Amino acid sequence: MKLYPMKCVPIFKERIWGGRTLQTAFGKPLPADAKIGESWELADLPHDKTVIANGPFEGRTVADVTQEHPQQIAGTSDFPTPFPLLVKLLDAQDILSVQVHPDAETCRRMGRGEPKTECWYVIDAQPGAVIYKGLKEKVTPEQFARAIENGTTADLLAKVPVERGQCHFLPAGTAHAIGGGLLIAEIQTPSDTTYRIYDWGRVDHTGRPRQLHIDEALQSIHFDVTADRLPVTTVGRLVDCEHFKVDKGHRSKGTELLLARGRMRTLIVLSGGGTIESQQAEPVEFVAGDCLVIPAAYDGAVAFGDDTEYLTVTL
Numbered sequence: 001m002k003l004y005p006m007k008c009v010p011i012f013k014e015r016i017w018g019g020r021t022l023q024t025a026f027g028k029p030l031p032a033d034a035k036i037g038e039s040w041e042l043a044d045l046p047h048d049k050t051v052i053a054n055g056p057f058e059g060r061t062v063a064d065v066t067q068e069h070p071q072q073i074a075g076t077s078d079f080p081t082p083f084p085l086l087v088k089l090l091d092a093q094d095i096l097s098v099q100v101h102p103d104a105e106t107c108r109r110m111g112r113g114e115p116k117t118e119c120w121y122v123i124d125a126q127p128g129a130v131i132y133k134g135l136k137e138k139v140t141p142e143q144f145a146r147a148i149e150n151g152t153t154a155d156l157l158a159k160v161p162v163e164r165g166q167c168h169f170l171p172a173g174t175a176h177a178i179g180g181g182l183l184i185a186e187i188q189t190p191s192d193t194t195y196r197i198y199d200w201g202r203v204d205h206t207g208r209p210r211q212l213h214i215d216e217a218l219q220s221i222h223f224d225v226t227a228d229r230l231p232v233t234t235v236g237r238l239v240d241c242e243h244f245k246v247d248k249g250h251r252s253k254g255t256e257l258l259l260a261r262g263r264m265r266t267l268i269v270l271s272g273g274g275t276i277e278s279q280q281a282e283p284v285e286f287v288a289g290d291c292l293v294i295p296a297a298y299d300g301a302v303a304f305g306d307d308t309e310y311l312t313v314t315l
Helices: 021-026 060-068 070-073 104-112 141-150 214-220
Strands: 006-009 013-021 036-042 084-090 098-099 118-125 130-135 157-159 169-170 177-180 182-188 195-198 237-240 245-251 256-259 265-271 271-276 281-287 291-294 300-306 308-314
Touching: 006 060, 006 157, 013 084, 036 291, 060 070, 098 214, 104 214, 118 237, 118 245, 141 214, 157 281, 169 237, 182 265, 182 308, 195 214, 195 245, 245 300
Parallel strands: none
Antiparallel strands: 006 291, 013 036, 036 084, 084 182, 098 177, 098 195, 118 169, 118 182, 130 157, 130 177, 237 245, 245 308, 256 300, 265 291, 265 308, 271 281, 271 300
């Protein structure tokens, strides 16, 4: 079997807060007349499974191919299922809802849901852009429940200005919201369990407010998680947690990067482009906005045709 870097076909998600930036910034072929907020670049959820875009495995899912060849692709014969990463590109033209994702213990206690830990890498930010992450100091569950009732939830959240190039880590249980004017790469564990707490008085296209999940959210929030306890990184190793590791790279035009065997990598290209070459497979070209899974048994070199910024995710 000739292994090679597998390019991923994106899955587009229409969102009330989305826009068209994924097309203008990355050339994504968005459906016409739709507000696309999310491009799922790598996914293995029951109704959303990433398909491979190139090479001999074209048309098959990343999950199926990895389970068929776990040692060669993942570097281990007992690679877990589902594929333990969910990678998205987010176009937040408007503010997202205030929400929380449960941790594993909360899911066990409630008997439902899947835990989610995530990080946000800020690809671009409009002037004045903010996120909400964690609570202000000494907020109690009782205070938070009252704030939900009277519509003052945001007053108890930590409002954090953000800049391009920052990475914000949000472990499961962190109350959060992404503000408008942000283009983000989101790396997370494979879960779509989201408990919405507050939606800024917004209604959907039918004129109805979106569903909230107050009881589940109050059981899921870690009330001791404040913004000052959540790391913000900008260079090198951005995230190093039990679920995934994220590294930021930057290469100038005309340089090369050697890829040694031994571990699977997920490559998220933020700008620039180039070619991945090896004696064992056909060259694979990549551009900004691409997501590629590079097998553990693959070795070769990345030749950068342009000044390129990228994220590498390993497990």
